[in-house]
Amino acid sequence: MLYGRNDEQARISSLLAGARDEGRSGALLLRGEAGIGKSALLEHAAELASGDAGARVLRVTGIEVESGIAFAGINQLLWPVRDRLAGLPGPQAAALNAALSGYGPFGDVPAGRDRFTTGLGVLTLLADLAEDGPVLCLVDDAQWLDGATAEALLFAARRLAAEAVVMLFAARDDAFTGTGLPELPLRRLGRDDAVRFLVEHGVSRDARDRIVHDADGNPLALREFGMTGDRLPDGPRPLPVADRVVARFQRRIDELPDKTRLMLLIAAAEGRGYMPSLLGAARELGVGLEDLVHAERDGLVEVSGRSIAFRHPLIRAAVYQGAVAACRISVHQALASSSEDGDCRARHRASAALGPDEDVAVDLQAAAERARKRTGYVTAARLYQQAADLTPARDARAARLRAAADMMLQAGRPDEAEDLASTAGTLTDDSAELARLGRVRAVVEYERGNRPAAARMMVEHAAYAEPDDKAAMLRTGASYAWVSGETPALLRAAEALPDDAVVRGLAHLAGDDLTHGVPLLAGLVAVARAATPEPAGAAGLDEAAGLALILGDDEAALELAAAEAARCRLNGLIGALPGVLRTQAQAQVATGLHADAEATLIEAISLACDTGLPSGDWRLSAVFARVAAVEGDESRLHEMPERTDEALGLLELGLGRYDDALRHLEAVHHRYSADAMLAVADLVEAAVRAAQPERARAPFDRFRTWADAVQQPWASAIALRCEGLLDDSEEAYAQAVRLHEKATRPFEKARTELLYGEWLRRARRRSDARTPLRSAMEVFDRLRAKPWSDRARAELRATGESGSASEPTAPVLLDRLTPQELQVVRLAAEGISSREIAAQLFLSRRTVEYHLYKAYPKLGISSRKELSRLTLEPSTT
Template identity: 35%
Template sequence: MTLTTTVHSPLRLYGRSGELAILETLLGRLRAGDGGALVLTSPPGLGRTALLRQAAADYFARREGPVLYASAAPAEERLPYSGLHALLCSAQGPLAVSPDRVLRTGITPGGLLGLLRGLGAERPLLVCVDDAHAWDPDSRAALGFAARRLGAGSRVAVVIGSADETTFAGLPALRLGPLDDDAAAALLDRLTDATGDVDPVVRSELLREAAGNPRLLAGLVGRLTADQLAGRTALPYPLPGGESVLDAHAAHLDGLDPDTHTLLLLAAAAEEHEPDGAGADAALLLRAGARAGLVPAHLDRVLFAPAGSAGALQRAGSRVHFSHPLLRRAVLHRAPTARRRAVHELLATLLGGPGSPPLPALVQRACAAPGPDTALAGQLVAAAVAPRPHAERSAALARAAALSTDDAQRGARFAAAAEQARLAGDTGRARAMLARVGAHPAGGVAPYVRGMLALRDGPAADAREALLNAATLLAPHDPRRTLDALFGAAEAAWAMGDAIAYLDAMNRIPVAPADRATVQYRAGMCAVLGGRTVAGHALLRCCLDWADRAEEPDELLRAAVSALVLGEVDAACRTGARALAAVRTRGPEALLPHALENLAYAELRAGRHARARAHALEGLHAARRTGQPNAATHLHAVLALAASVEGPAEACAAHADAALAGAGPHGLTQAATLATWAVARADLAAGRPGEAAARLGPLVRPGPRMGHFAVRLLAIPCYIEAVALSGRADDGTDGLAEAVEEFALWTSRTTDPQAPAQLARCRALLAPQEEAAARYEEALAHHDRAGGDFERARTQLLHGQLLRRRRRTREARGPLRDALVAFERCSARAWADRAGGELRAAGEAVDVPDQGGAGPLAGLTPQQQRIARCVAEGATNREVAVRLSVSPRTVDHHLRNVFAALGVRSRTELARLLDR
């Protein structure tokens, strides 16, 4: 017996490594002499047949045993035992039972089991049956009976492909899901290999339409021309090529009665005016079914009992969903055109109200329209306004565009649909709508939407140029979008760290727009960046006063930015929270990541690191959901800063790496500066001031690698601390005096409550020893007025280090103990470990777990353990001294005692001992 020529080695399978591993496990047991069965189930098009063929081809290629392989023939479904006949005919060589005899007289389930065991007794046998749900009932029953009884010692494995699990209940089942995004993209690359590059928008639309169905993706690609794939020609709407998959889905409903078919068509049509995934209104379906003449008892049975629709419909509260999205499309695809239009007209009548028809009714009428309809298109545009959700407005505008006859009008409506899709957070649909605008510029709306999309997912410089160009096109006739475009260009310049470009965009905003708060915000920000700080702060404070009466998310977000520039961090948190609430209440969804980022950053400035982390994590999920990688990059930077306080160090490094990876290609200087600052702060927490100083130096000093203009001043206190602790404060090469004076000037102008305390701490770090203590006391007095556990604890830690270094250990214990408690209170674990180490070195027992464990260092003092670990990491005596705030002579003394206690003679032996 051998594999027939109808089964061949398939193309490479994408995204099915887990399923292939399960099949290989089954085949491995078969080679070892055990049998078993597995049912592969999936809706049509997900690769069930490809997996079966792969398993059969792999087993046959190794020549480990015979393979029986059969696929159902729908035309023979009513012929008894036709399935078993096809399966046995796939074998070559004599069988205990002739296939013809099977067809003539049938075979009992027990007889099939005996036959398979007999075949397996010679050599391990693999049996593969595809589309077994379409076999005749007798063959299905016999196969299921035999498969359930194969087990240890049978040397027969049965793999069954079926559209559902119920036919072979009791057997192990593996249900295939759609391909994930990476696998679908890899398959698309394979399918388009011969045609060359695929336009990114076209690529996104194909992946979106296919929804992880490999057969559907192949069908869509196969119907497009090379010009359409490359974006040179507009895509057809709707995309062709999915007919075979839709027919296969619809085939599962062929056995249902006509009334159920009618209700399924009503349910499918009723979802046309609903957002994606929302399902249909059960009450509407009951009314529509009654109007269509369906018996109420039948309606109840189908809508309230899942089995009534063969599992096609599922009820969830007041909503009715199809079990699979393609099944809904299949129902609409299979229905005759006249019947489908009649159903849409019926629903439009039920949804209509007095006066002008509501948007859902108009959408149903659009679905029923036989061709272009200028009047209906105009009604759709008029109804697609607030307070309708942005997603519904986008869908309505797209239908209006499809019904339009004028090319320019069609392009303008597709552009408006793209804008609403962007606001709804659906960037893929927005780009698909833009691709249908064609050669008509749509009055600047299309360039505006492209620029706003690039602002969230593209190089910031490109976004700025696109939005400036859009503002020029929109200025004569659309002041609202012009203003939004210019604010977007300014935001792009801010993210780039280009203050001149920011001022250029802000100065283009009209000097007298209707909104007085906008005038003050524009003038205030320009004044601050232009060096007129006092005047700028006065104007921005007016913006904060206006914020008490503001309700729109954009206005509240600008007010929160004003508060941050002023340094009023508590006001920034309050206003940011109001902006977030406004976005959640009023939308748009696309603004949610930005609102969460602003609030999280304000909370970081206020020292509320746990809240900042919670909001940043939510923002990161929202950015991914709405297709905004640039926002995700900024949120990774915020999370890195939070992790530099709370830990662990691995989390800080991971978020910082993600932020830097996204910031580089898109020129996001602000995110890169924040991420670098976060890693430097984690270095300080771990006692690596030299590394921290090296990271922060380029960001705070003038030069081509200078950091973001709005962040560099905030990082100066960390830089001063890093340089001072690394022992380089006295060499005069790091521009510390200039940095401190610049920070002092900023402190005199800001209302940030932490700035005076941080300035006093910087001066204490650089002051002579006899003056430093007074400076620390001054800093602590400022902290008492400002609040904030973390910054106060950092000052206490540095003060305690100074006292211990001057051998005033008894006095050092007080501030070090207070620092440890404060760090623990604000969950700053790494900083607490550092404070605990200093406190132990000052001679006080601290109940802090030793991260290195007992091991060979258990007999050493805490200070000796710290020195041993630093040396084992490769640090020199001087580097250890800097890290632990002791003299090199002290390190040498302790290290000799460590060598003696551990019985080692060199640093290399010490490192090997700790490795073990």
């Protein structure tokens, strides 16, 4: 019976009932101090699940000594259901097979595998198991999970939706933080519940008050103090409850025979309860299982045929902490010699080391490499750090700390990477190693948003790097420099890397050399498009899509980004997908596919959050900012973490605040990219409307030069529109409208039509003005571009037209759907099965069908068959 936990039990019961009755999934983190009753609540959940809920129960308990073994927790959790791996999509099955076979050779681990694919495999496997009934996953002592397991389980937990899977985690107060899961803190028991507990356990009335005071509401303390009725002297500064409990355990342990204490210490140092290692070390030290009889009778350990388990982690802590150092070292030495597993042997050798030891450091480095090959980057980083601590030579220690920093970057932990790199930098004067450390610091600066500084650092440190490192650093530095407008760094990178066509092309653009830069980059885009196989593309397509965006080649950008997204989905490359989706969303916004862009961006942000990546990526925010600016949503735009001058200028222009628009647009970086050039075109309109056309002449010349170079119809049309604004030329406007008919970018087309219609109305040609104004209004309405739509509607009314000019048109069918419903519906309409859609969108089959079930009524249909009769492709004109 649990005392004082009615609310907590009700919360757990609700989760399980939702899975059983409605197929809902859920996750919850129970948090509290040692002994507060987290494990008891998990056990209560297991009893409920296997009883009324009829659920399958899977368990894993974090083991402190296994926190350095990648995927040790996954082995515990999924080993009983490993036969179900064959039914998973290929990349997911490969990832989980690699995780579950991690104690053996690593030759079968897929090269370049994404570290998040394992988490996706966990999600899919749990969802598949739930096809047979609800599934409950219990994760106890989560603070001691190895990093790779924690990452995989949290990925799965964050993406739960409609699979009938419940995941319950339990962790101590000061650990396993930043999970993104709902939390339920466990309070200490009140006096009445504590007294009821003691009465139930037969504690005398005389002892109750004292035990209640000493235990301070901690259930484990109540139990332990109530067993004997004795108390511990507190002295002037009372110990925390957990420390008092440990002290109580240590007193009980001190009363045991010497051989029993030694056998307990072997079990505590081994930590996993793995019998072969325990017995091998025990034989070497002259003890055996028979020496545990007293500890079993005293309720300190439980011995089964295959393992030894402490009744509570604090008992293990009491055993280990209460032993003298010499005994602990002897035990670790014996465990190292008896272990057949390289990772465990390295851990015990490290624990037995009395000082720097290169031989032990080499063992730890080998263990770190094994973890790295299995994408256990946090585990690898910790092992490299341990190896560095035991490394005698300063330069070698610095190299291992730098390797640890590299692993932390791979794990998405830039702050920890910087700390490791800073320490390493104090240990070495080697120029190549300092260059590698500089690369780590540059990446950290970029992740923090200091992009120009990151570009300079990367390029400067590349000068001292080894040849194998130099090219990669220069390429990365050039990319940083381009997006931040740090032209000097980009030019230096191109000078040092003359054979790299991408860097050279960007440098030409940055140096105002469009004659060489545009054809070079356009040629790279053409080669990428020609080489794109179906259906999933080839590596490097995201870079080519980015180049297409720079050149304003919308068709190529859409095609290449879609192909790269498909490749990432097919191969389970989840970590790379947010960046690819950002590129895809930029192309979708440019071509007026705002609903699709919103769905793409929301998926990107969701994946970024679910994988622990920075969800506030400035480039994702910048795409959202462009949409908010088009829609005139001032409050939404100003709430965004990244409000670019391009977006702010467009917003002010749409709202008619021309001086403010001009101020923002003149601050835009002088770069020859489609985004920057669009801002130049906006600047021209703002300057003319602010009656300051002289401030637009030089920017317009720059835009026209760029438009002539890229030869995109939409860019040429906008150049004519700007000419019409500056010269008050009907012919320029008319040519621009005709050219827009061959172009993408409906928003820009509608703006040109609006300006032309305004010009015609001012020329008293009201009938002629109505056609472009109607067309503009319809596009603005579809794009929800309210300020622009209001202007077009006002102009139409000024021509004497009413009716259609008075109210916005009805929303298109797809606007009724949520972003995720839109994604699912589009794929289902292509005839793709729910299971295949789930694999593409990193969801479960049940979640896909849930979204379809919600979408059908909104679309006025009742089944998948009817989707084929609907028009789901929006117009881009």
